[in-house]
Amino acid sequence: MKINFIGGAGTVTGSKTLIETKDSRILIDCGLFQGLKSLRELNWDPLPILPSTIDCVLLTHGHLDHCGWLPRLISQGFKGKIYCTAPTKSIAKLVLLDSAKIQEEEAYKANEEQYSKHTQAEPLYTIQQAQDVTSFLKVIQPNTPVVVANDITAVFESSGHIIGACSITLTLEGKTLVFSGDIGRDDDVLMFPPTKPTMADYLFLESTYGDRLHPDLDVKKELETLINTAIEQKGTVIIPGFAVERAQSIMFLLWQLKTEGRIPNIPYILDTPMGANALHVFLENLQWHKLSVNDCHEMYKMFTIVSEFEETIRIIADPQPKVVIAASGMVTGGRVLSYFEHYISIEKTTVIFVGYQAEGTRGRRLLEGADEIKIYGNYYNVRAKIFQIEGLSAHGDQEDLLNWLSALKNIPKCIYLVHGENLPADALRIKIQDRYHFKCKVPLMGNEIEI
Structure with a gap:
């Protein structure tokens, strides 16, 4: 089995993790890159594989950095299902439509006022392409195993980040893989605490605030x-x-x-x-x-x-x-x-x-x-x-992330730290190794591993 970190590694945007077995290809999240121009330019690049060869997308939640590239994926040939919770479907529809509207407006403004470096500024995707995503979204119930591809079962469990946000546990080829998505806070204003995983052979954990604690202030x-x-x-x-x-x-x-x-x-x-x-x-x-x-x-x-x-x-x-x-x-x-x-x-x-x-x-x-x-x-x-x-912040801090690992009943073969800039991710790696003695790595964007 191969895992390819297409996005969301070494950065907090553009989340895309590809799982490739002998029979299936599954994409965890399909996010938009934001921030540095060198990252934003990646939004225009094709994936390293043909979208038509991906069986399904599993969407952890509806923020733009996790769902914002779906219109491009579909326009380039993806034909499978996009699995998500009911709130995530609703949120993703709103977020994608808003994103497309902003892109169309900004392309129009750039052309009108002639500040684009391109002869003709174009939106990354159109409102129509954003609307086309809706028919691909398939709602699943949380805490319920669902077969998403050949003998591959997924369970979505609340991660407490935003409404509908989930971590995803995949069972395939006799292994258990857990993808955290974005982890919320244990004491969030609106959201309930995240559900902790109890078993994982390999775990892919976000590290946005991996090097800091939120201030203990009112x-x-x-x-x-x-x-x-x-x-x-x-x-x-x-x-x-x-x-x-x-x-x-x-x-x-x-x-x-x-x-x-x-x-x-x-x-x-x-x-x-x-x-x-x-x-x-x-x-x-x-x-x-x-x-x-x-x-x-x-x-x-x-x-x-x-x-x-x-x-x-x-x-x-x-x-x-x-x-x-x-x-x-x-x-x-x-x-x-x-x-x-x-x-x-x-x-x-x-x-x-x-x-x-x-x-x-x-x-x-x-x-x-x-x-x-x-x-x-x-x-x-x-x-x-x-x-x-x-x-x-809607993201858990270092202690929240460490606490999320506390219910594991087994020792994972490896924890991969994603969705974080390099320094926070490495700080969290050291903390995890010190507290739990788990093997822990920080992959770079474009890295591929075999498990």
């Missing part, structure tokens, strides 16, 4: 302080948020703070075309999260939900203090760029990052103290105050 208090300080200065607060789950976590905390009278009665805005639709996903999948039906409705009532860009322009032009949650979370695209064009050079503006910022993204550069950022071909001076609340 995130609600942090959010309260930052917002009140900004509003006292008559400034605007911009929270780049992943439209699914992190946005809802922030909304939930803001709703609690406002209900408790701890933040002022000002406009609170969710500016993402996916925002209203994401509410339906939460309402239809109550068993996947901690919110009640009433919580969901009351929380959303507090926010102005923006879907049309004309409304975005009106809100940007309004000088009154406000709090805006806008995608994308790493400032790689989406409505948040329009807010940044206007507000990033204003000293009274406060930007609060609440999720991981991958290498090469605008979010990472801002956290590292960039004096200027480039948006749509233009440079903007950074005068806004930049903060990060690490305690609101």
Whole structure:
């Protein structure tokens, strides 16, 4: 059996792991590369094998870095099934449609304003190609064995990362392979703790926060302080948020703070075309999260939900203090760029990052103290105050990842650390070896192993 790390190795984006047996080919996740240009350019490259030869895709969850390349896979000949949970199907449809819409809009803008280096800028995929993915998505129930290919059984178990997110256990050729997907936190605001694996011959574990612990601080208090300080200065607060789950976590905390009278009665805005639709996903999948039906409705009532860009322009032009949650979370695209064009050079503006910022993204550069950022071909001076609340990340930290391994009843033959930059992955490798004495390796992108 061969395992090929096509993406999501040495980086936190572009997750794609290919399993090849004598009879079958299975792809775990099919994500989009984000961040560094050298990574983003890989999105245009073909896979090392023909998509038509892949039997199925197993999707751990619906974030863009795990599902965002599916339209390309299908347009290049993939004919199999894409297995996922019901919430993941709903989320993936929203995320892919939003991604395609942004790509079409940005290609159009680049051509209109002539800042593309290409003669004709083109989207990576179109809205129609994103919509074509839906018919391939096959819903499976969690905790239920499903035969996905020749004598290969898969079990999806909740990983606590976002709604519908799962780890996947594969049984094939007498071996048990566990793919973590993204692991959530043991004490997440909205999600239940992840289910721990009990048996694994080979385990493929994410390592996003493999070298750090989330600060043991009151995130609600942090959010309260930052917002009140900004509003006292008559400034605007911009929270780049992943439209699914992190946005809802922030909304939930803001709703609690406002209900408790701890933040002022000002406009609170969710500016993402996916925002209203994401509410339906939460309402239809109550068993996947901690919110009640009433919580969901009351929380959303507090926010102005923006879907049309004309409304975005009106809100940007309004000088009154406000709090805006806008995608994308790493400032790689989406409505948040329009807010940044206007507000990033204003000293009274406060930007609060609440999720991981991958290498090469605008979010990472801002956290590292960039004096200027480039948006749509233009440079903007950074005068806004930049903060990060690490305690609101949807990813487990080093201790959460180590704890996830604690229920194993056997000694794995090897643990491979994926979905992490090299330093965090290597730090986690050392910790795993010290605590559990498990054999542990950090594969590089393009590596192929035999097991």
